[in-house]
Amino acid sequence: MDILIFSIEDGRFGPARFPQMLHEAGLSVAALCPGDNILAQSCYLGGCHELPPSRNIRAIAKALALAISTEQPRIVIPGDEQAVILLQAFAQGRCATLIGPKARAIIAASLGDPSMFAASLFKSDTIALARSLGIAVPLSETVHTPAAAQRAAGNMGYPVYLKQSFSWAGQGVVRCEDAAVLRAAFKAARPRSAMLRHLARKALGRDWYPAVTAMDVQSGIAGTPAMFSVLAWKGRLIGGLCGVRLATVHASGPSTSVHLRHDQTMADAAGKLVAALGLTGFLSFDFMIPHDGGKPLLIECNPRPVPVHHLGRRIGVDMAEAFARFVRGGTLDGEPLFPDRDLDVVLFPHALNHALHIEGCLIDIPDEDPGLIRHVTGRTVTREIHSPTRLAA
The missing domain is CATH 3.40.50.20 (Rossmann fold)
Known part of the structure; x- marks a missing residue:
């Protein structure tokens, strides 16, 4: 296998x-x-x-x-x-x-490089590394108390975002329009029961999950969310594509449709981070493209596959084919693979909802893999799977 x-x-x-x-x-x-x-x-x-x-x-x-x-x-x-x-x-x-x-x-x-694991997963560490590499990032400050959060927000100016360092898909992120909302958000993220919960998780062998992590106050940015999804191999950027958000589930949630294209600024930033982290595999970096025309600002790293990786082959970035070469001991010479054309896509599973279709967009539905569709629509088909207590056939 x-x-x-x-x-x-x-x-x-x-x-x-x-x-x-x-x-x-x-x-x-x-x-x-x-x-x-x-x-x-x-x-x-x-x-x-x-x-x-x-x-x-x-x-x-x-x-x-x-x-x-x-x-x-x-x-x-x-x-x-x-x-x-x-x-x-x-x-x-x-x-x-x-x-x-x-x-x-x-x-x-x-x-990737074990010494850099935290920087690939925790937002505070990712931003600190990016800043040290000269990559443009939003104003942000790691805070440990409500008072420190309010001081940071006061210096940046409202609105700000209070972000838990370990979170995903919009969870752990609260937009704070004023000091009262910020105080409430901080209190909710740091309940008094947190220590007891940590001890209970440790006793149950579930302390691997970082329930309480660093908190950051990050400046609000008027802009459009985007991602740069890549394939990396031993610290080398092999290929990547930019996905600019067209529509979303909710303000801080995942995209329902994206515009796929190339962005050299994001590619340069991704290349620096891939090298610094020594990464291998499929991952994605989130950016914000300011409405004022400034450089894209790095927001975070998502060190796992995202729903646009498989679409690269449609715009000249076949990351799976490149990955197959490396897995089997081969090499890939030349420059990184970047898109040679643009494409608008309504992403699966949102593509199953006709109300979310956009004229001119590719409707990304996995007709060749119908079990995925049945799972989303509620007609779940659970395959016979191999129990961990016995060997696979």
Whole structure:
């Protein structure tokens, strides 16, 4: 088996499209995920292992170790942030009695430089690294108390955003129009029960999940959200494409449609960060394009697949084909792969809603992988999957 996709959270549509994308590039793909996860519905999987319902780190480690032992993948792709943080923990030696040296080496080779793990996952660290590399970022300050948050906001000017350093898909981000909203948001993010919850999670073996992380006050920016989604290999930017938001679920939520194109400023920033982080795999960087015509500002890094990676081949950036070459020991000479044309797309699963269609946009529906559609529309088909207690066929 070439690739193992490890996914925990449902509702992540980037990894669900990867089995078909990688299969069409000639790679074999297996998955480790919950049985009712959308990823498990793909007909392009060569094997599927069920993740146990327990989020105890040892239970997850046992399931991952068995999937790796059974499938012998060359690379493990994390499907979401929870999968990323677990893989990072295993690569650094946690659960070493369960994740042996060979499996740990595969996991480590699938990620980036271990000394830079935090900077690829936590917003505070990403912004600090970007700033040190000369990449344009918004005004921001890491704060630890409500008073410090209010001072930072006062210096920047309202509105501001209060952001938890570990969050995704718009969660953990609150727009604060004034000091009262900021105080309430800080209090909600730092409940008095947080320490008790941390101790309980530790006792249950669930302390791998960073429930309480750094908080940042970030200046509000009048602009358009965008992403630059890339393929990296051992600290080298192999290819990438820019997706500018056309429409969204809600103000801070994921895009429903995007305009795909090239952006050299974002590409340059992504290249610097990929090199500094020593990254391997599929990931994406979020930006804000100011309405005043200024440079795109880096917002955060998402070190996992996103729902536009599979669309690269439509605009001259076949990242799956390039990835297949590297996985099999080959090389790719020349400059990074960037788009040679533009494309407007209504993304899956939003493309299933006719009300969200935009004239002239490609409607991205995976007709060749109908299990994904059935999962979203409620007619779920759960494939027979291989239990972690027995070997895959």
